[in-house]
Each structure stands twice: as C-alpha cells, then as structure tokens.
Amino acid sequence: NQGRWDAAEELEVQVMETCKKKLGADHPSTLTSMANLALTYQNQGRWDAAEELFVRVMETRKKKLGADHPSTLRSMNNLAHTQKSHGQVVEAMKPM
16 A cells, blocks of 8 residues: 555654664664665665665665674665666676
C-alpha cells in the first residue's frame, strides 16, 4: 500500500534528521535510520534514492568500522541488492 510507504518515509526522514542533529551524521543510530529510509525508498521503487543513501551509509561505516565489520558488510549487501534489483547487475558484482 503506497500510502503506508509514504507515511513510513515521512517518519523515517524525521527520525534521520533528528538523529543527525542530535547525534551527528556518523553516529550508528543515524546510519541505521538512513539505511531504514533507503529500504523504504527501495520498496517504493525509488532505486536511485535508495542507492544514494546505501552508498553513504556503506562508505561511512567502512571508514568508521572497517570493511570487515558486520554492519559494513550488511550495508554492502543492501547496496548490491538494490543495484541488482534495479538492473545494475554489473555494478552489484563489483568489489566495494
């Protein structure tokens, strides 16, 4: 139901902005809120918006936590899934 996705998006944007303001852009809770919003974009078929957020989350986690951290790996998986679902199979197969 698109109405529910729209409501979810509105709340997730609000949570993300509050986390950024109160905790900082690199805080784990902020990154989680960004990933949640990206998943909503993905479910709405907004592939470019989802990919943009997943890239930001992945790059920040890689820088802060390292490439082998479970949260970073989850971010890489989310990005690859989004790219594959959007028909970017070649991009999804590239090492991150």
